[in-house]
Amino acid sequence: MKQPNTEAITHLRNRIHIIIEGTDTRLGKLFDIVLLIAILTSVGVVMLDSVLFVRLQYGTIFFYAEWFFTILFTLEYLLRLFSAPNRFRYVFSFFGVVDLLSILPSYLSLIFGGVQYLIVIRILRLLRVFRVLKLKAYMQQAGFLASALRTSQQKITVFFLSLVLLVTIYGSIVYVVEGPENGFTSIPISIYWAVVTLTTVGYGDISPKTPLGQAIATMVMITGYAVIAVPTGIFTSELTRNMRPQLNPVTCPNCGKFGHAVGAEFCDRCGHALHV
Amino acid sequence: MKQPNTEAITHLRNRIHIIIEGTDTRLGKLFDIVLLIAILTSVGVVMLDSVLFVRLQYGTIFFYAEWFFTILFTLEYLLRLFSAPNRFRYVFSFFGVVDLLSILPSYLSLIFGGVQYLIVIRILRLLRVFRVLKLKAYMQQAGFLASALRTSQQKITVFFLSLVLLVTIYGSIVYVVEGPENGFTSIPISIYWAVVTLTTVGYGDISPKTPLGQAIATMVMITGYAVIAVPTGIFTSELTRNMRPQLNPVTCPNCGKFGHAVGAEFCDRCGHALHV
Amino acid sequence: MKQPNTEAITHLRNRIHIIIEGTDTRLGKLFDIVLLIAILTSVGVVMLDSVLFVRLQYGTIFFYAEWFFTILFTLEYLLRLFSAPNRFRYVFSFFGVVDLLSILPSYLSLIFGGVQYLIVIRILRLLRVFRVLKLKAYMQQAGFLASALRTSQQKITVFFLSLVLLVTIYGSIVYVVEGPENGFTSIPISIYWAVVTLTTVGYGDISPKTPLGQAIATMVMITGYAVIAVPTGIFTSELTRNMRPQLNPVTCPNCGKFGHAVGAEFCDRCGHALHV
Amino acid sequence: MKQPNTEAITHLRNRIHIIIEGTDTRLGKLFDIVLLIAILTSVGVVMLDSVLFVRLQYGTIFFYAEWFFTILFTLEYLLRLFSAPNRFRYVFSFFGVVDLLSILPSYLSLIFGGVQYLIVIRILRLLRVFRVLKLKAYMQQAGFLASALRTSQQKITVFFLSLVLLVTIYGSIVYVVEGPENGFTSIPISIYWAVVTLTTVGYGDISPKTPLGQAIATMVMITGYAVIAVPTGIFTSELTRNMRPQLNPVTCPNCGKFGHAVGAEFCDRCGHALHV
Numbered sequence A, B, C, D: 001m002k003q004p005n006t007e008a009i010t011h012l013r014n015r016i017h018i019i020i021e022g023t024d025t026r027l028g029k030l031f032d033i034v035l036l037i038a039i040l041t042s043v044g045v046v047m048l049d050s051v052l053f054v055r056l057q058y059g060t061i062f063f064y065a066e067w068f069f070t071i072l073f074t075l076e077y078l079l080r081l082f083s084a085p086n087r088f089r090y091v092f093s094f095f096g097v098v099d100l101l102s103i104l105p106s107y108l109s110l111i112f113g114g115v116q117y118l119i120v121i122r123i124l125r126l127l128r129v130f131r132v133l134k135l136k137a138y139m140q141q142a143g144f145l146a147s148a149l150r151t152s153q154q155k156i157t158v159f160f161l162s163l164v165l166l167v168t169i170y171g172s173i174v175y176v177v178e179g180p181e182n183g184f185t186s187i188p189i190s191i192y193w194a195v196v197t198l199t200t201v202g203y204g205d206i207s208p209k210t211p212l213g214q215a216i217a218t219m220v221m222i223t224g225y226a227v228i229a230v231p232t233g234i235f236t237s238e239l240t241r242n243m244r245p246q247l248n249p250v251t252c253p254n255c256g257k258f259g260h261a262v263g264a265e266f267c268d269r270c271g272h273a274l275h276v
Helices: A007-021 A026-050 A052-083 A087-092 A094-101 A104-108 A115-133 A136-151 A153-178 A187-198 A211-227 A229-243 B007-021 B026-050 B052-083 B087-091 B094-101 B104-108 B115-133 B136-151 B153-178 B187-198 B211-227 B229-243 C007-021 C026-050 C052-083 C087-091 C094-101 C104-108 C115-133 C136-151 C153-178 C187-198 C211-227 C229-243 D007-021 D026-050 D052-083 D087-091 D094-101 D104-108 D115-133 D136-151 D153-178 D187-198 D211-227 D229-243
Strands: A248-251 A258-260 B248-251 B258-260 C248-251 C258-260 D248-251 D258-260
Touching (some): A007 A052, A026 A052, A026 A115, A026 D153, A026 D187, A052 A087, A052 A104, A094 A115, A104 A115, A136 A229, A136 D153, A136 D229, A153 A187, A153 B026, A187 D211, A211 B153, A211 B187, B007 B052, B052 B104, B052 B115, B087 B094, B094 B104, B094 B115, B104 B115, B153 B211, B153 B229, B187 B211, B211 C187, B229 C136, B229 C229, B229 D229, C007 C026, C026 C052, C052 C087, C052 C094, C052 C104, C087 C094, C094 C115, C136 C153, C136 C229, C153 C187, C153 C229, C153 D026, C187 C211, C187 D026, C211 C229, C229 D229, D007 D026, D026 D052, D026 D115, D052 D087, D052 D094, D052 D104, D087 D094, D094 D104, D136 D229, D153 D187, D153 D211
Antiparallel strands (some): B248 B258
């Protein structure tokens, strides 16, 4: 996909790429800071625009501001697309998709009214700009958390599948017991109620009225109350394990095995003395 | 219980058993996949059927679909019963009971209307079909969680008995303090309120009105808020313990050091071979 | 306090004491089982009696049943008092107080109506009867949990004092911001709301209406959501520590120090060889 | 800033400083106890004053009591200011700010009515007085908790930033889906709803009505239910790590073993004295 005609274009693409993606050059830093402000301002504008009495007063300003930011981000998107070393990969990367979703709702709002509020999704773009702010230590910690989540992902999947089964069955039983006359108008609504109860949210928009329904609700609540221990336990034990003091970073001079128990004098694979 | 008359029947039973219970043969796999789809579809039909405005339109289709699946699962149940090596054990096994409960509500609905929705319990049958989907790693993790739950089962029982006592006493006190005029119409209802509050669900359908009642409610809430730490602590410490890397109970024949890292070939204190 | 007049009375006291407190004799076991049934039945009667439409029908039966049990438990209390080796200590022991509170409400109800429902406190007496049911293993586990709670008691006190300060300040701020016209009629009520919100119960009987009030509520909720980590962390780490593999139960033959690190060859206090 | 004119003033400042800040002298202890009572009484007065029917009866007494305490605390503030070794540092210290905020609302209430209730912030001053009550062990535990919070502060910041992004996006989506006609009148309100739901508070003042909105709500709830595991896991693993018994970093002069139990005098491998 590389443009073969001129070297000038390749040079331009590289320069833009360094400015947009890099943080080392002065222009790159400036670009990131401007972007940070633009994102926050545009999200703020959208939020204020959704408040009726503010819109009534400043509606036109907001309208122009929103289109100003949309065009700005569209230009930026095109520049990123133009300068990306691999365009296909960029478009389908996490940030590529977010960049597109950040401008699409404005254009779609020309067809479907109200959709423009979805551009707050551009707040996710902050994740990219965070690197300007010397947040390296934080990113490391985030990676730490993410790694613990990843290792426990299978256990968490099992846990959620069990929840889905549980909530479906509880919901159906309560639907039969309480019935539409008590607000449990269908099985999906009853499952929604079961989720509201199990997660201990408890809106109270739907709540059981019959003694039997309340007895079942009691069971759902206690299940939810106790079952929270499971994801917590999974995640905590994973984090605790990661934090456990590692092996000594010693390499066996004979067989090359790396990492030995604290206090080990001999390699436990080949029997060679570790500290000669 | 083995049929003595013909070998043909024994042979047939074995073949059916392999298809129904096994996953290695092509027919067995196909059977599991068809079953998976049938379960999901039939549960979906029941759910949609419970939504009034959908039922009004597609009610007759749903009616026939439900009976189609019921007869299908009845046939399957009879086949399982026929091919089971030990029929008595199958009928009273977990899956035997679930299989029966999956078809019974349809037949009962001929007598008691509305009960047919309980057939969503057949979603539990998915647990059996999951094995098709190469979920071995997940099943292992599930076993891991289940084992941690089993070891801490005594502690959890003690915890729940304490909760039951607590909730009964709190409920009765609030009943006396608030009384029927504030919605606490009986002790069972007040206990229901105490559960709603202690588990931090908080529907708000019943809530204390008098200052004294609110003071007691505050205590119930704080109890519930703090006490969640107990099941979480029990489960987490159990999981953490299970995850701790065990030492092999091997004694070094030279220096006598006991306990070596899993996989160690040589003593890490004196360098002597461990397994001579 | 020992009665000096006859040996017969001392003998009788001992016999009654063995029957009432012991579980080894046949009569002692029988006594415990009868007591267990009596407690459960009497609590059940009180609960049913509080349900209006049941009382309307069986009110008189319940009335006589309640007095029957009250007189029964009064006799039992007198017997315990009579046979206690140290009466003063019994009366002020945990179970002595519970025994008294289990009968008092009935007599008080002659003066203040409605108080009789408080006799459900006699459900606490079950704790004593549990020993019949071979619940030794469970009691051990309960002791385990109680010990972890006791060691972390100081940390938990600090945590609760912080909560009290937090809730008082949050409540007062919201009271000033929202005011009586939005349901926050006084500071105590606002503190009650802060507890309802912080513990994530959220009845919804009082909820902020102004934007500023909702912003503060957001902070209260997030505080409550995050702060639950503190008691959980305290309790879990205490339990985990208790479960950690203990020292080797070896006594130094020289200095007598008991308990040495796993794998220790020499006493780390006197330097003497441990395994001679 | 030291007053150069007389030694008498310096002497007076020192004496006042010892009484106010110290707890060793009899006068210092007395001062702390009087302060403790004054704080609690004044907070109690403010709370009662906010309850309408109590104010109607004792309003004038409360009015004078509040001004009495305000003037008392103002004098105390001036004394602290006068006796502080470094006035600038005192004014901007945590307690300096709290001391000022404890009296300011009363004076401001002359201009803006209702603000005087904010003086309950003086309850924070209790933290300073706690030292009288021999709460050293508790303070140590508090420091322990605070240290665990500080070490995990980066992870917790990452966690909260993720929550803010999540809640903003969820809120906006629900705003578009449900719209003002279902109570989601603006994006800020919808974000408020998302916080109420994610933290499992669930007032029920705003709740989704459309099936799509309820489906999204289900996702928010399950997110909130599972995500609580993260701060809990972070804090617990930090506390657990802190509680792990540390080894002393001592090397045996004879066999070279590194790392010995706290308090060990002799190497537990070779028996040689550790500290020669």
